[in-house]
Amino acid sequence: xxxxxxxxxxxxxxxxxxxxxxxxxxxxxxxxxxxxxxxxxxxxxxxxxxxxxxxxxxxxxxxxxxxxxxxxxxxxxxxxxxxxxxxxxxxxxxxxxxxxxxxxxxxxxxxxxxxxxxxxxxxxxxxxxxxxxxxxxxxxxxxxxxxxxxxxxxxxxxxxxxxxxxxxxxxxxxxxxxxxxxxxxxxxxxxxxxxxxxxxxxxxxxxxxxxxxxxxxxxxxxxxxxxxxxxxxxxxxxxxxxxxxxxxxxxxxxxxxxxxxxxxxxxxxxxxxxxxxxxxxxxxxxxxxxxxxxxxxxxxxxxxxxxxxxxxxxxxxxxxxxxxxxxxxxxxxxxxxxxxxxxxxxxxxxxxxxxxxxxxxxxxxxxxxxxxxxxxxxxxxxxxxxxxx
Numbered sequence: 001x002x003x004x005x006x007x008x009x010x011x012x013x014x015x016x017x018x019x020x021x022x023x024x025x026x027x028x029x030x031x032x033x034x035x036x037x038x039x040x041x042x043x044x045x046x047x048x049x050x051x052x053x054x055x056x057x058x059x060x061x062x063x064x065x066x067x068x069x070x071x072x073x074x075x076x077x078x079x080x081x082x083x084x085x086x087x088x089x090x091x092x093x094x095x096x097x098x099x100x101x102x103x104x105x106x107x108x109x110x111x112x113x114x115x116x117x118x119x120x121x122x123x124x125x126x127x128x129x130x131x132x133x134x135x136x137x138x139x140x141x142x143x144x145x146x147x148x149x150x151x152x153x154x155x156x157x158x159x160x161x162x163x164x165x166x167x168x169x170x171x172x173x174x175x176x177x178x179x180x181x182x183x184x185x186x187x188x189x190x191x192x193x194x195x196x197x198x199x200x201x202x203x204x205x206x207x208x209x210x211x212x213x214x215x216x217x218x219x220x221x222x223x224x225x226x227x228x229x230x231x232x233x234x235x236x237x238x239x240x241x242x243x244x245x246x247x248x249x250x251x252x253x254x255x256x257x258x259x260x261x262x263x264x265x266x267x268x269x270x271x272x273x274x275x276x277x278x279x280x281x282x283x284x285x286x287x288x289x290x291x292x293x294x295x296x297x298x299x300x301x302x303x304x305x306x307x308x309x310x311x312x313x314x315x316x317x318x319x320x321x322x323x324x325x326x327x328x329x330x331x332x333x334x335x336x337x338x339x340x341x342x343x344x345x346x347x348x349x350x351x352x353x354x355x356x357x358x359x360x361x362x363x364x365x366x367x368x369x370x371x372x373x374x375x376x377x378x379x380x381x382x383x384x385x386x387x388x389x
Contacts, residue, residue: 027075039072
C-alpha cells in the first residue's frame with residue numbers, strides 16, 4: 001500500500017460578508033514516506049469533525065472520478081464545499097480529516113476561525129443601544145440649501161430650495177410666475193412637421209427622412225430604374241412595384257475550327273452580347289487511350305489588355321492558379337500544359353468567367369485546346385452557362 005503524508009497545508013475561507021462560509025480553499029503538499037513530492041491524480045475524501053479524534057463526521061465530501069485531485073510536485077489545491085456545500089454554523093472548534101486514495105492522514109487539522117465566522121457570531125447578535133449619554137444638539141449650522149437654528153433641546157431644519165420652489169412635508173412644487181415654463185403639456189396642439197394633439201401627435205404629411213443612407217429631410221427621394229428594370233408606383237395602394245424586364249438579345253456560344261481543318265486543336269469561345277452570362281464553364285472528355293500533351297490557352301479577341309480572370313481555374317478537381325493579378329497583354333496566353341499519357345478517363349472543366357467579365361460587348365473570349373496526338377480524339381461535351389437574374 002502506498003503511504004502518503006501532508007508536508008504542509010493552508011486553509012483559506014472565503015464567503016460573502018456577513019454570511020457563514022460554504023466553501024473553503026484547501027492547499028497542501030503531499031509527499032511519500034521518503035519525503036518526495038507526489039505527481040499523480042488521486043481520489044481524496046475530506047471530513048469535518050467536532051473533535052480531534054474519534055466521533056462522527058459532521059460533513060463529508062469526496063473528490064473522485066472526474067473530480068479527482070491533480071497533484072504536481074506534491075502540491076494540490078481543492079475547494080471544499082464545491083461538491084457538497086458546507087452548512088456548519090462554525091460556532092465551535094472543528095477538525096479536518098483527509099483521506100488520500102485509501103490512506104487516512106493523521107493527525108486531523110484544526111480549522112481556525114475566520115473573520116467572516118467572527119462576524120456571523122458577533123455582529124449579527126448586536127442589540128441596538130439607546131441614545132442616552134450622547135449629548136444634546138443645541139445649535140445647527142445651515143449648509144447650502146438648508147436653513148435652521150435653535151437653542152436648548154429644540155432644533156429646526158428647513159430646506160431653502162430657492163426662489164420659485166416651495167417645499168412642504170410631502171411635496172415639492174414650482175411657482176410658474178418665477179420662471180419661463182418650457183415643457184409640453186397634454187392637450188397642446190402639435191406644430192411644425194407634426195399634427196394633432198399631444199401626447200399622440202402624428203407626422204404631418206408623408207415624410208421619409210432617409211433611405212439606405214440617402215438623406216433628404218421633408219423632400220422627395222426618387223427611385224430611378226436601371227437597365228432592364230421598371231418601377232411602377234401606386235399611390236392609392238401605397239405600393240411601389242419593381243419589375244425586371246428582358247434586355248433583348250442574348251450571349252451566344254460558338255465553336256470555331258481553324259481554316260483548312262485540323263485534328264489537333266480547336267477553339268471554343270463565347271461572344272459577349274448583353275452581359276447576361278455570369279458563369280461559363282467548358283467541359284471536355286479525355287478517353288483512357290488518349291496519350292498526349294494538352295496545352296490550355298486562354299484567348300480574347302480583339303487583343304486587349306484586360307485584368308483577369310482573378311480566380312483559379314478548376315481542372316478536374318485540381319487547381320491551376322493564374323494569380324490574383326493575372327493580366328492578358330496578348331491575344332492569347334498559355335495557361336498550362338498537362339500530360340495525359342497513361343491516365344484513366346478524365347473530365348476537364350475550365351471556368352473562363354473571369355476573362356469574360358473583362359471583355360467588351362461584341363468581343364470573344366474562350367479556350368484553345370492543343371494536343372500532339374493527331375489520331376486522338378478529345379470530346380467537347382458542352383458549356384455550362386449561368387445567366388444573371
